[in-house]
Amino acid sequence: MSVGFAIPRIVGADHILRRGVEVVAAEADALRLMAKQLDASFVAACQTIYAAAGRIVITGMGKSGHVARKWAATMAATGTPAIYVHPAEAAHGDLGMLIAGDVLIVISNSGNTGELRPFLRYAKSIGVEVIGVASQPESLVMQQASLKLCYPAVREACPANVAPTTSTTLQIALGDALALAIMDMRGFSLERMKNLHPGGTLGTRMTSVAEVMTSSPKLPVIAEGAQMSEVVDVMTSSGFGIAGVIDMAGRLKGVITDGDLRRNLHQLHNANAAQVMNRAPVTVEPQMLVDEVLRILNTNEITAAFVIEPEAAVNNRVPIGVIHVHDLLRLGLN
Secondary structure, eight states: OOOSOOOOOOOOHHHHHHHHHHHHHHHHHHHHHHHHHOOHHHHHHHHHHHHOSSOEEEEEOTHHHHHHHHHHHHHHHTTOOEEEOOHHHHTTTGGGGOOTTOEEEEEOSSSOOGGGHHHHHHHHHTTOEEEEEESOTTSHHHHHOSEEEEOOOOOOSSTTSOSSSHHHHHHHHHHHHHHHHHHHHHTOOHHHHHHHOOSHHHHHHTOBHHHHOEETTSOOEEETTOBHHHHHHHHHHHSSSEEEEEOTTOOEEEEEEHHHHHHTGGGTTTOBHHHHSBSSOOEEOTTSBHHHHHHHHHHTTOSEEEEEOTTOSSOTTOEEEEEEHHHHHTTTOO
16 A cells, blocks of 8 residues: 655666756856846845844745745844744734834745735835845735845756745845845944854854963063073973064064974074074964964964064064964864
């Protein structure tokens, strides 16, 4: 007796890979098409969202609802207060989440999703501006919307052209484009971004060098004329494996690392710091993000670097800190 399950086919690895490539290529082609078709309506939508006195309320049903949640989360994380409201729940009391001064964004691939009707009627009754997002320009959503964002009506990657795939990819990309364009309009700073992302990997990556560096008076620095025995003592006692060579004004003239010691073994017994140092050391700045600094250290195959304040009024080569790769690894970077 049949229980309604299809008999599984034996599919080879080549077919599986080919199908994966086809899906990704189809969605990439659709994205390129949408990028070419963005026009003044996109600009108007950004300006409307930016100027909203209240919040951005975003709704959608089914897969478009999942996308709507992503839009709301991305906007909120980039400086635009936004919430998602389920259209079915809205018809059972949650319409109260929408008030005058808000902007309502309605996402629907077909634009004719029945559950959206109560939301659209209520928005119109209280004078809330509606931004419609759909692939069908003559659909219910677009007829009710005061601003229309129409993306290309392309075939789904699904063989039967049924499962939302290409359409939801376009919706997600369009939401990202709106959020980041509005973020630029707001002049959304890295500091504000960090305040909204204090936890997790993203929060760690937005940590600045100034927050984790070792600063004075613990810097491993030594005078240009110091003998190499003093240099080695500074390098080993500090635990950084590096010594900064400074002039009388405290400016960094060079650095000495383990590699410099090995390259100059033949003259260490009678050389001073200035004769052994690397005169073009890699340095970083306090406002740099730790993720970027780790990349710099790895690229240059070094374990530590001095931190220089480039905006200092005078003596802007004076080291204000030192950062070691272990400081970064302890944060969970890799």
